[in-house]
Amino acid sequence: MSLLTTLPTWAIALLIFLMRIADVSFGTLRTISVVQGRIRLSVLLGFFEVLIWVVGVSQVMAGFDENPILAVAYAGGFAAGNGVGIAIEKRLALGSVVVRIISPNHGERIAExxxxxxxxxxxxxxxxxxxxxxxxxxxxRRREAPRIIRTAQGQDPALFYTIETLRERSVELLTPLPHVTGWRAYLKMK
Structure with a gap:
């Protein structure tokens, strides 16, 4: 920790801000992992979340009397970390979903x-x-849902859909195989 005391106040504040973003982002992902029942991922994320948090809090407490800006950096990192955590989770799109499509016109064509x-x-x-x-x-898989909706809406723009998080399922989801095209389609015909 003596290395941190040699840094200028703005650098310590920036470091605290970034550490807080990291720990709150880990916390957001950990909470979602707990809800989805992902035990190992939850444990791993929880470990790093608290490790980063302890280091950040110790720096704020050690320098708060002399540099109140450290508390502002800590609070700002917390606020920004919520947004960053949500953005990361949306990007990763962990988990599985059930897409329910209600089509008044072309349901069978969408299904096919x-x-x-x-x-x-x-x-x-x-x-x-x-x-x-x-x-x-x-x-x-959750990351495939937007593609499914686009495909369905291409067949029937008047459809209605809902997407619901799936907690458990009886079989593992397989990634859909692409339809065989090109020379592979020709070989398959033989």
Missing amino acids: TLRVQGYRLTTFMGQGRNGPVTLLFVTC
């Missing part, structure tokens, strides 16, 4: 397109406010 792309799905016939609809339940 998604099946060709390798997705597992189940269809149901239902009755909507304005008549018959097709319901599609697609279980996928």
Whole structure:
């Protein structure tokens, strides 16, 4: 810690700010991992979260009397860390979801397109406010959901959809295999 005391106040404040962003980001990811039941990831993230937090707090407490700016850096890092943590989590898109698509017009065509792309799905016939609809339940990795929605909306812009986080499932999700094209499609025909 003697190295930190030789740094100028602004450098210590910046370091505290960055450490706080890191520890709150880890905390955000850890909380999501706990909710999703990811034990090992939660333990690992929790360890580094607290390690960074202890170092940051000790620096604030050691220099708070002389440099109140360190407390401001600590608070600012906490605030920024929440946003950074959420942005990281959205980018990683951890977990699985159920995409529910309700199509009044082209449900079977959407289902066929998604099946060709390798997705597992189940269809149901239902009755909507304005008549018959097709319901599609697609279980996928969260990062694949936007692509599924774009594909479905390309077939039926009038559809309605919801996306729900999946806590458990009976089978492991497989990444859909791309449809065979080019020379591989030619070889497959033989």
